[in-house]
Amino acid sequence: MSVAAMIGDRNxxxxxxxxxxxxxxxxxxxxxxxxxxxIHQCAQRGAKxxxxxxxxxxxxxxxxxxxxxxxxxxxxxGPSTEHFGAxxxxxxxxxxxxxxxxxxxxxxxxxxxxxxxxxxxxGKYRKMHIPDDPAYYEKFYFTPGDLGFNQIExxxxxxxxxxxxxxxxxxxxxxxxxxxxDILIYPTAIGWESTDSxxxxxxxxxxWVISQRGHAVANGLPVISVNRVGHEVDPSAxxxxxxxxxxxxxxxxxxEILTKASSNEEQNLVVEIDLVHSENIRRIWPFFRDxxxxxxxxxxxxxRD
Numbered sequence: 536m537s538v539a540a541m542i543g544d545r546n547x548x549x550x551x552x553x554x555x556x557x558x559x560x561x562x563x564x565x566x567x568x569x570x571x572x573x574i575h576q577c578a579q580r581g582a583k584x585x586x587x588x589x590x591x592x593x594x595x596x597x598x599x600x601x602x603x604x605x606x607x608x609x610x611x612x613g614p615s616t617e618h619f620g621a622x623x624x625x626x627x628x629x630x631x632x633x634x635x636x637x638x639x640x641x642x643x644x645x646x647x648x649x650x651x652x653x654x655x656x657x658g659k660y661r662k663m664h665i666p667d668d669p670a671y672y673e674k675f676y677f678t679p680g681d682l683g684f685n686q687i688e689x690x691x692x693x694x695x696x697x698x699x700x701x702x703x704x705x706x707x708x709x710x711x712x713x714x715x716x717d718i719l720i721y722p723t724a725i726g727w728e729s730t731d732s733x734x735x736x737x738x739x740x741x742x743w744v745i746s747q748r749g750h751a752v753a754n755g756l757p758v759i760s761v762n763r764v765g766h767e768v769d770p771s772a773x774x775x776x777x778x779x780x781x782x783x784x785x786x787x788x789x790x791e792i793l794t795k796a797s798s799n800e801e802q803n804l805v806v807e808i809d810l811v812h813s814e815n816i817r818r819i820w821p822f823f824r825d826x827x828x829x830x831x832x833x834x835x836x837x838x839r840d
Contacts, residue, residue, distance in 0.1 A: 548811055550691050553577025553585040554804040556783040556796045558765030563593055573803050578626040580805040584691045586631040586761045589699050589724040599771045600675040608637035616648055624654030629689045633722040645677045647696045647722055649687045658687030662698040670774050684710035692717040699723045708750035717810055719750060723762040726779035740780055748790035755817040757808045758786045764801055788816040
C-alpha cells in the first residue's frame with residue numbers, strides 16, 4: 536500500500552492551516568472582534584485548522600504581578616469556549632485557542648483549548664513549563680499543567696498542542712510525537728526588551744526559530760508557531776515593555792520553512808501542509824527506530840551529580 540493510500544484511510548492527507556498573528560490592546564471586546572475578523576479571513580482562504588496566539592483575548596498581563604489580573608481568568612467550558620465554539624461551528628473549522636483558565640479558587644492555568652468544527656471541545660492542554668523571568672512573571676499566575684503530553688484527536692488530524700515556553704524543551708515535543716501527534720502546535724507570546732542590542736535581538740529570534748525547526752526534524756513532524764506582534768507597555772514602568780517579535784511560521788518535517796510572517800506587522804497566513812511528506816521523511820530518517828530507550832533513564836533526573 537502506498538503512503539498516500541495509507542494516510543488516505545484516515546481521511547487525513549493534508550491540512551490547510553491558518554495562523555492569526557495579531558497585536559492586542561487593553562480593550563478585550565475589540566481584541567475579540569479583531570480575532571473573529573481574522574479567523575473569518577483564514578476560513579475564507581480555505582483554512583480548516585486555525586491557530587491563535589497565546590492568551591489572545593487580552594494584553595500579555597504577566598509583565599507584572601497583580602492580583603487584580605486574576606479577574607481575567609474564566610472557567611472551561613466558559614464564555615470563550617462558547618464564543619469561539621460557535622465561530623468554529625459557523626465556519627466549519629477546527630480552532631486552537633489559548634485561555635487563562637480558572638480551575639478553582641487559587642488554581643489557574645495557561646490552557647489551550649481545541650474546538651472541533653461542530654463547536655464542541657475536542658480537548659485541552661495545560662502549559663507544563665512555566666517561566667519566571669523579568670516581564671514574564673508567569674509562575675505568579677499559572678499552576679503547571681497536569682494533563683501530560685497527549686495529542687488531541689480532531690477531524691483534521693491529531694494535534695500535539697504545546698504552549699510558548701514548552702517550545703524550548705525537546706522532551707515535550709518528543710512526548711507529543713510519541714503520543715501520535717500529526718503536527719506540533721505552539722501558541723506563543725515572546726518578544727524583545729528594548730534595551731537588547733540589535734545583534735542580541737537577532738540571536739534570540741534565531742534561537743527561537745532554530746529550536747522549533749529542530750523539533751520538526753527530530754520528530755519528523757510539521758511545526759506551527761503563532762506569536763503575538765507589537766509593543767505592550769510594562770504597567771509597572773520597571774522595564775520598557777515587550778516588543779513582541781511576531782515571525783509566526785510553519786516548518787515542515789525536515790525543518791523547511793513553509794511560510795512565515797513579518798516581525799512587526801499583523802498578518803494572517805494560510806498554508807497547506809502535506810502529511811504524506813511527514814510519513815515519507817520518517818521512513819528515510821527513522822529516528823524513532825534507532826532511539827536507545829534502554830539508556831535514557833537518566834533523563835528523569837534533575838541533574839547528574
